[in-house]
Amino acid sequence: MVVNPRLLFLYWTFDEALRHRLEAARGPAEILLERPAGTGGGAEILRAPVDVRNGSWYLSLEATSGRLLARIGLRQAGRFQELLRTEPVSIPRTAPGSEEEVWMDVRALRAGRAEPAAPPPRRPASGVSVARTAAMGRGGEPPGEALRTGRSPAFAPATSPARHVWAAAGAAWPAGRSGTPSPGAGAAGGEAVPGLDGVGSPARGGEAPKAALPPLGIADPRGYLCFVLHAHLPFVRHPEREYFLEEHWLFEGITETYLPLLDMLDHLAADRVPVRLTVSISPTLATMLRDPLLLGKYERHLGRLCNLAWREVERTRRDPAFSPVAGFYWDRLHRLQHLFTEVYRRDLLAQFARLEDRGVVELLTCAATHGFLPHHRADPGSVVAQVSAGVAEHRRLLDRSPRGLWIPECAYFEGLDAILRDAGIEYFFVDTHAVLNATSPPRFGVHAPILCPSGVAAFGRDEESSAQVWSSEQGYPGDPAYRDFYRDIGYDLDAAYVAPYLDPAGTRGMTGLKYHRITGRTDHKEPYRRDQALRAAARHAADFVRNRGLQIDWLRGGMDRPPLVVSMYDAELFGHWWFEGTDWLELVMRGLPGAGIAAISPAQYLAQHPVAQRAFPSDSSWGEHGYFDVWLMAENDWILPPLHEAGRRMRDLARRFAPEGGRASGAERRALAQAGRELLLAQASDWPFILKNRTTPEYARRRVREHLSRFDRLARMLERREVDDRALGGIEDQDRIFPDLDPGLWGRP
Secondary structure: OEEEOOEEEEEOOOOHHHHHHHHHOOOOEEEEEEOOOOOOOOOEEEEEEOOHHHOEEEEEOOOOOEEEEEEEEEEEOOEEEEEEEOOOEEEOOOOOOOOOOOEEEHHHHHOOOOOEEOOOOOOOOOOOOOOOOOOOOOOOOOOOOOOOOOOOOOOOOOOOOHHHHHHHHOOOOOOOOOOOOOOOOOOOOOOOOOOOOOOOOOOOOOOOOOOOOOOOOOOOOOEEEEEEEEEOOOOOOOOOOOOOHHHHHHHHHHHHHHHHHHHHHHHHHHOOOOOOEEEEEOHHHHHHOOOHHHHHHHHHHHHHHHHHHHHHHHHOOOOOOOHHHHHHHHHHHHHHHHHHHHHOOOOHHHHHHHHHHOOOEEEEEEOOOOEOHHHHOOOHHHHHHHHHHHHHHHHHHHOOOOOEEEOHHHOEOOOHHHHHHHOOOOEEEEOHHHHHOOOOOOOOOOOOOEEOOOOOEEEEOOHHHHHHHHOOOOOHHHOOOOEOOOOOHHHHOOHHHHHHHOOOOOOOOOOOOOOEEOOOOOOOOOEOOHHHHHHHHHHHHHHHHHHHHHHHHHHHOOOOOOOEEEEEEEHHHEOOOEOOHHHHHHHHHHHOHHHOEEEOOHHHHHHHOOEEEEOOOOOEOOOHHHOOHHHOOOOOHHHHHHHHHHHHHHHHHHHHHOOOOOOOOHHHHHHHHHHHHHHHHHOEOHHHHHHHHOOOHHHHHHHHHHHHHHHHHHHHHHHHOOOOHHHHHHHHHHOOOOOOOOHHHHHOO
């Protein structure tokens, strides 16, 4: 398996016959790395000794490319005797490929016609941007460590503080066109794109239709900005206890990110700001946002926070430094409580859907449990199941088919796009170098999508705009005026005082009430001033819009179309890690029209510009170092062998029990579907990510082992054809997700 272009990971399992042969061998064991016959004549690339007793091995490479396979064997009497060999693996490109430049129309490709289109005219390049600053995604280091991983008032303030703060702060928005769209303004020219226009087009086979595309918002923009927020949390549901620490990942996400984000979008829609935000909601998060057990726990949690805020108002009443902050939290929490219970009726997904119907957002799905798909490349049934189950769950929960899919960790491998196409997906996202190292050098860099031969479009991340927000060194969230994430009254105040709002076991933790600003790099922290923080957000929003204008103007000379800047972030950065991030995002959205920049979604872009360059992106991810290192290293590589073995077992069970007209009993069909759920949950990329970052490693280890143990129990029931209905019901109640899962997905490839 590939870790990165210079490192492979191999593991093996010997049967008894091979084990005896190894014990009797006199010569050393070796690994031979070579090109498969037909791609170089079986030429040897590398030969190295190996200790087969380890069960796995990391193999360092010199610079190379193409497809390779490894053989493990014994060196005896000067000859190599093969014991095992791998399937060929592709080494990711580290430079653009040499294929000729071909342009195609997405309409023709999606209709099955691979007809070249006329290429755009060449212009003197003023510099198609390859970013000047490095940025990091989820696998790197955002402004903080990875996400760990009362009464309703009679009033509810309707005014967003960000709506007017820019004027008070004296922030000068770039001069430009009016931000008010004229009636009917929007898509300028171009034919309707089958499967992309969204007007009365069913998905596939009469399934739920895709949401219609709204007008663009401003005519003749100088450039486009596509904001993409990826909202994801692993599935955490523990009905056995009222308080469970990891369930608070969801509660924090709702309070600090999802509710404020919806509130902000409501304000933009009410003010008719021509906004279009692309939001991916993973199926695991979507399921939790509809789970009655978790929503009941959250409502009680939010009530306790409102009670804590009231106590804090009383405690700080005579404290001029902290009393305003306590009052701010009281107002904010009660407003969020009102939104959750009275306005959104405890259904945040429905509100996201309403905003999509109004043209404010474009909703994407993700792989079912955020599985790291390149790790299952040799197990196509698991990849198909992750993609297809994710699409089906989006359709079930939101009553619409998604146009796009966020591939987990932006981790692409060549051929994945065909699986996405078969699931009805029109586009996905990759990191910058995936596009820059495509099979054909991309003429416009990441500032226009490329079309895979399957007809699915790949949009590349713009590093320059991402770095201004993501970077822990240069990013806006590090400003001294912003709220400090780590100083929380759950740690600062007396343990007995905060105990009713924390883990009943007595463990200290975060309450969400934080009274200090970042101030500087020392432990000394000044009191938080909300007015100063909002002024900083206004300055940073104006700076971001101004820089996008400069960037777009620099790019325009070498392009035949307005440049596209794709800015991709974890949604939880806004509000959770960067408390003022939602205010900043609203101010940016309000400032873009005046700068002549259109906020656009990927589907809108493809409708405007259906002709694009055809190429395969390079295998890659948005993690640290850009490949698969984060999810495959010494701390987490033990996960893969049992996951792959479970995948093979699931394939065999699906082929035995899932076929139409099969003779499986009702209990056997239920057990097979639940085995599929357990395998999907074990495959979540969150577990190796947590193990790598050592945030809650014991929990991650336990989750992987528990899901694999439940899978094994169900598989043995099926293999013996002795399903224990009571045991099956208990597992179904524990992991209540994907009720319509089709286990036949594993048996089709």
